[in-house]
Amino acid sequence: MTSLPGSIAFDEYGRPFIIIRDQEKQRRLTGIDALKSHILAAKQISNTIRNSLGPKGLDKMMVSPDGEVTVTNDGATILKMMEIEHEIGKLLVQLSQSQDDEIGDGTTGVVVLAGALLEQAGALLDRGIHPIRIADGFELAGQKAVEHLDKIAGLFSVSDDNLEPLIKVAMTTLGSKIVNKCHRQMAEIAVRAVLSVANLETRDVNFELIKVQGKIGGRLEDTILVEGVVIDKTISHPQMPKELKDVKIAILTCPFEPPKPKTKHKLDVATTEDYKELRKYEQEKFLEMVLQVKQAGATLAICQWGFDDDANHLLLQQSLPAVRWVGGPEIELIAIATGGRIVPRFEELNPSKLGRAGLVRELSFGTTKDRMLVIEKCSNSRAVTILVRGGNAMLVEEAKRSLHDALCVIRSLIQEPKIVYGGGAAEISCSLAVAAYADQLASLEQYAFRGFAEALESIPLSLAENSGLSAIHALAEVKAKQAGSGDPALGIDCMQTGNSNMREQHVIESLKSKRQQIKLATQLVKMILKIDDVRSSNDSHGL
Structure with a gap:
């Protein structure tokens, strides 16, 4: 046998064949094995962050290689800081980041939903259903769920005169965050900041004009909204005036x-x-x-x-x-x-x-010598700064992340003023609708529809588990109530107030956020189910 440079060799009859270099070192999965590997990785990542969901969700402590500690329950931040090597895990990180970039909220929920969908896909694969049929069924079920969301969504009034509805939405977003000790104050700051830079006629919000600045020291309650710009600098000379x-x-x-x-010559004195x-x-x-x-x-x-x-x-x-x-x-x-x-x-x-x-002044903080410069009453008065205070850097950073979520949700409501109800109410309603539609199907996709309906229930199940409730009992009770009354505002009572009506509890979510969650999760799962071969990038291929 003679061989030529490269990956092609010839046998004694002159017929070429392919040599794959370092074949024993290559890791390659194909077919159902590849899909099972994808599903297992997605389940592990989804289970890692699902207990961070909801107002009673737990925080994660992330320690970077250089020892920096971050404590957060923001899904996008957790996934971004995790060192994930599995290819499908990296796709889930990008999924969470896409939700964060597009909407700003729902970053944990979208990954939990994607993980639940892949788990259901695994069960359907075990029953012998082809992955393409499962993927197509999930896509159709996702479309039905989004259509149902649009039906149950309610109109939302956004105006400068009545801020209370927007404040309630912001409070829903901040309810699961570390800042819930000054819940309403933070919600009001977020609403006033967005409305300062929003154009309600064109439904546009210029986020470039909102700056969130952190300063260590003081309490979370000392956080203020400044109608202008705050910079962490001082007047250059101590004898210069401190207020202009x-x-x-x-x-x-x-x-x-x-x-x-501009020469290479030096100057000798x-x-x-x-x-x-x-x-x-x-x-x-x-x-x-x-x-x-x-x-x-x-x-x-x-x-x-x-x-x-x-x-x-x-x-x-x-x-x-x-x-x-x-x-x-x-x-x-x-x-x-x-x-x-x-x-x-x-x-x-x-x-x-x-x-x-109109005014430039130095802002000093209590007994400390820390000072910042505040530029107020600007000619373009729409620019605002949220000055976040906190006892340490970790608290300030988490408060900034929380406020970012609230700002993004309010922006979504200004762009599309429609709402659904939280506490898993929207997911349960969509699950019932998708399951009912599955009964009308005679094709194989009915199994994918039922799997999709069951996956939607993972959100309320996680909320119930994190709240210390009996998850199955709480979910079954709310499903029965929704099926009986047809009220899409009935959800999981996470705060255990004895009232599962989210309309009365003022637990409101943006329709745009919820719709985006279902769309992104469905698209990613469909893409994963069509991957049946995983090869490393240094594989050698012949012609």
């Missing part, structure tokens, strides 16, 4: 320093006179820059770069307060909020490029 009114702001990305000669001459040149250049800012009419300079003590002293002498080392994203937000232009060179500065704000 009717401010004209020069927003600079050029440093307060003399221009350096040999005598005292040379040094004095160099100092005089620097002073003149500093003064020239400061006067250029003053002549443009600016009463405050915000600089992206730093400047040394000489420049700082000259700024004080010329009565021009300044802020240094302001980051790029913050510079952009200040420019948007104040209506100013970012200026890259002092020569380009003129009065038309200045930003305007």
